[in-house]
Amino acid sequence: MIAAVDAVDRLSSALGGGPAARLAASALIEADALGQPRFGIAMLGEWTPDLRPPQMGADMQALRWLDCSGRFAPLAVATATLDLAAAARRFGVAAVFLRGVRGFGRLAPFVRHLADAGLAGLAGAEGPPFVAAHGGTRPVIGTNPLAFAIGQGADRVVIDAATSSCTMADIREARADGSPLPEGIALDGQGRPTRxxxxxAALLPRGGQVGSLLGLVVELMAGVAGGGRGDPAGRGVFLVAFDPDAAGRETDWRSGLAGLRRDWTGGGGYWPRGGGLPPDAALDADFERRLDGYLAAMRGTEDR
Amino acid sequence: MIAAVDAVDRLSSALGGGPAARLAASALIEADALGQPRFGIAMLGEWTPDLRPPQMGADMQALRWLDCSGRFAPLAVATATLDLAAAARRFGVAAVFLRGVRGFGRLAPFVRHLADAGLAGLAGAEGPPFVAAHGGTRPVIGTNPLAFAIGQGADRVVIDAATSSCTMADIREARADGSPLPEGIALDGQGRPTRxxxxxAALLPRGGQVGSLLGLVVELMAGVAGGGRGDPAGRGVFLVAFDPDAAGRETDWRSGLAGLRRDWTGGGGYWPRGGGLPPDAALDADFERRLDGYLAAMRGTEDR
Structure with a gap:
């Protein structure tokens, strides 16, 4: 057993310390704590001492493109998120497009960080083509999640939704189990529904046309405008942040958010919180051994 | 019969002329030409000479809130769109939040205008609560469309998708016809499915959870951050624009867009164009009579 806060401290130090290292470490350890090890410290398998965070330079920009190939992806996304928060505070609204991003985990921790900083954050990530267009027969885009967060404390909302019916990992698991797939989630090589x-050969979009169009929006942002599509070095990711307090007395967005939460949950809806760790979260001995292993490997390559 | 270009000219003049009047006029007439008269010149029923466009002031801002109550909504949204385009060109990325917006038609023409100006545009609109949360029983948000556009010419893509299964107008039509509703689109006053x-008493989100979360994102942007939620004067609307050319040589987004369009349509997907008028579009005599009636009424009130 290891307390999540201790695990974050140790990994954060190993990643060089500082706010970006802490955000990256928290994001990975949170995924393991949430039972999503595919998005957790497994990402450390790609770390090498050459994979430094991107240098943002001294100039602050409202709109920025960053090539993250040759960077450790969780740290690159965390560094870009912190820079974006500073830019949004200065300019009111800011956006960053990353490309060549290797596995970085979930979007939720990064937009949640923006919300905790008093901003609103919107993000999306494209990836290799696994998902067909609505009505289509061949894979053309990735599982393309979209995330959004605003607010603090109990009212904070963190949305992180894939635009595909399932993930390729789900398909691999079903293949290993030999279990049949639910109906309506995948197509075979001839474009026919299969279980x-x-x-x-292709996943279907989530919710039909609306999920397909949302996946296309993410592809247009992260893949086309951001230049990530088809880059063999990694995915395209975008983040947009703005400062709702810049409205001054024109709106009272905190009251509005509290009211929407009351209406939404009072009407039977689920208010998404996007994971996050309770202060007393702990991880099991198997996780601790895996973390020890990665940290030892990171020290070993550092000393090399 | 009247040519659409002539109708746009006449309405544009009646709205005061200039680029914003032309964009507003085109948006309304296009809706009639597309067979969506609810979003067309019927909006002119709300015009009075007191409903001037919002004054944007000389200062350009990357992030702006505008109270559009007491403004003619199509002209207010058009004016805000043109101001946003200038701000995005200057700052790289810009956003505007409108509230108190009465009926303004479809979002598609406004984001398409941004695309034609070489920018990318994202927009959403919230409205009165007709739609339940996924898994919920009572209406909590509007039909909350989201729109996105980028590109020019044949590659241009214009997405404009509602996040509800249908509109209240569809329900009113079915009620008038006495025809049964499709399954899975609505709930009765007890929160039970009804046909x-x-x-x-409530519409259901489009595509289940994914449409519900997307509707919530739109509500959080246009309703909460923009302050539009619950405003009896009208809806909340947001528009975000950025300049993909600001990437310089870092990306070749035009080639990327052309490639995505080839992949998407080659894989059997539909490439959404968001309406738009062919140069030779014409409207029927009934439309022409209605337009004449509105224009006469506008002149009458002007001369008063």
């Missing part, structure tokens, strides 16, 4: 995991 | 239009 056999071994036959899957 | 009887007269019993409808």
């Amino acid at each position: 056999v995991a071994a036959e899957v | 009887v239009a007269a019993e409808v």
Whole structure:
């Protein structure tokens, strides 16, 4: 057993310390604590001492493009998020487009960081083509999640939704199990619906046309405007942040958020919080051994 | 019969002329030409000579809030769109939040205008609560469309998607016809699924959870951050624009867009164009009579 806060401290130090290292470490350890190890410290398998965070330079920009190839992706996304927060505070609204991003985990921790900083954050990530267009027969875009966060404390909302019916990892698991897939989530190589995991050539969009169009918006932002599409070095990711307090007395967005939360949950809706760690979260001995292993490997390569 | 270009000229003049009047006029007439008269010149029923466009002031801002109550909504949204385009060109990225917006038609023409100006545009609109949360039983948000556009010419893409299963107008039509509703689009006053239009108390989100979360994102932007939620004077609307050319040689987004369009349509997907008028579009005599009536009424009130 290891307390999550201790695990974050140790990993944060190993990643060089400072706010970006802490955000990256928290994001990975949170995923393991939430039972999503695919998005957790498994990402450390790609770390090498050459993978330094991107240098943002002294100039602050409202709109920025960053090539993250050759960077450790969780730290690159965290560094870009912190820079974006500073830019949004200065300019009111700011955006950053990352490309060549290797596995970085979930978007939720990064937009949540923006919300905790008093901003609103919107983000999306594209990836290799696994998902067909609505009505289509071949994979053309990634599982393309979109995330949004605003607010603090109990009212904070953190949305992080994939635009595909499931992930390729789900398909691999079903294939390993030999279990049939639910209906309506995948197509075979001829573009026909299939429930056999071994036959899957394309995933379907989530919720039909609306998920397909949302996945297309993410692809247009992160893949086209951001230049990430088809880059063999990694994914395209975008983040947009703005400062709702810049409205001054024109709006009372905190009261508005509290009211919307009351209406939404009072009407039977689920108010998404995007994970996050309770202060007393702990991880099991197996996790601790894996973390020790990664940290030892990171020290070993540092000393090399 | 009247040519659409002539109708746009006449309405544009009646709205005071200039680029914002032309954009507003085109947006309304396009809706009639597309067979969506609810979003067309019917909006002119709300025009009075007191409803001047918002004064943007000489100062350009990257982030702006505008109270549009007491403004003719199509002209207010058009004026804000043109100001936003100038701000995005200057700052790289810009956003505007409108509140108190009465009926203004479809979002598509406004984000398409941004695309034609070489920018990328994202927009959303919230409205009166007709739609339940996924898993919920009572109406909590509007039909909350989201729109996005980028590109020019044949590659241009214009997405404009509602986040609800249908509109209240669809329900009213079914009620008038006495025809049963499709399954899975509405709830009655007890939160139970219904196919009887007269019993409808809430619409369901489009595509289940993904449409519900997207509707919530729009509400958080236009309703909460923008301050539009619950304002009896009208809806909340947001527009965000950025300049993809600011990447310089870092990306070739035009080639990327052309490639995505080829992949998307080649894989059987539909490339959304968001309406728009062919140069030779014409409207029928009934439309022409209605337009004449509105224009006469506008002149009458002007001369008063």
